[in-house]
Amino acid sequence: MPTDRRRTRPDLGAVAVSGLATCAWYAVPDLVSGRGRRALVKTAVLLTGITLGVAATREGRQARSGLRAAQRDDPASRHDVDAPAGVPDEATDVPADDATAVPPSVAVAVLGTGLVLTAVLTVAGERWLYRRAEAMRARGVRAPHTRVGLVMGGVAAALAALDPPLAQSPAAPAR
Numbered sequence: 543m544p545t546d547r548r549r550t551r552p553d554l555g556a557v558a559v560s561g562l563a564t565c566a567w568y569a570v571p572d573l574v575s576g577r578g579r580r581a582l583v584k585t586a587v588l589l590t591g592i593t594l595g596v597a598a599t600r601e602g603r604q605a606r607s608g609l610r611a612a613q614r615d616d617p618a619s620r621h622d623v624d625a626p627a628g629v630p631d632e633a634t635d636v637p638a639d640d641a642t643a644v645p646p647s648v649a650v651a652v653l654g655t656g657l658v659l660t661a662v663l664t665v666a667g668e669r670w671l672y673r674r675a676e677a678m679r680a681r682g683v684r685a686p687h688t689r690v691g692l693v694m695g696g697v698a699a700a701l702a703a704l705d706p707p708l709a710q711s712p713a714a715p716a717r
Contacts, residue, residue: 552703555598560702563591565695568671569688 566587574583596602671690678686 550706552705553600555602556595556600556702556705557699559591559594559598561695561699563587563594563695564698565688565691567591568675568691568694569685571672571675571687572685573688 567584570580570583570587574580596605671694672687675686675690678689683689
């Protein structure tokens with residue numbers, strides 16, 4: 543099976559949303575005082591970033607069109623007759639002779655461990671960046687969290703520009 547090695551252009555919507563939302567997230571402590579208010583503003587930044595991500599990015603447009611297609615398909619009308627007892631469901635049953643199959647309990651354990659590890663590293667990184675910005679503030683640097691946000695926003699934008707697009711189905715050409 544040949545692979546398509548053509549370089550696609552970065553999704554400028556994803557680059558902009560990633561960079562701006564990340565910068566705004568880290569700049570909040572410079573703009574809003576009080577933990578409760580900061581939590582509310584960061585929640586608004588997160589929800590705005592998600593909304594813009596769905597509205598203004600290539601992958602967001604693909605997700606919306608896939609959702610619309612699934613709604614038009616109306617899967618309830620296709621599954622109104624149950625399979626007879628003893629007939630395997632191809633989507634969930636693994637053939638007994640498949641030596642490479644991963645048991646579901648192992649897959650869940652690996653996924654759970656990955657999610658916990660990601661959450662722990664994210665919180666640790668966020669706390670470290672916050673402490674660095676507060677140390678900058680103590681030295682008299684103006685808008686230290688915004689400065690950190692500009693750097694992290696640049697990193698997020700660069701990573702979004704490097705991110706390969708989701709695999710395209712033949713019926714869904716890249717824009």
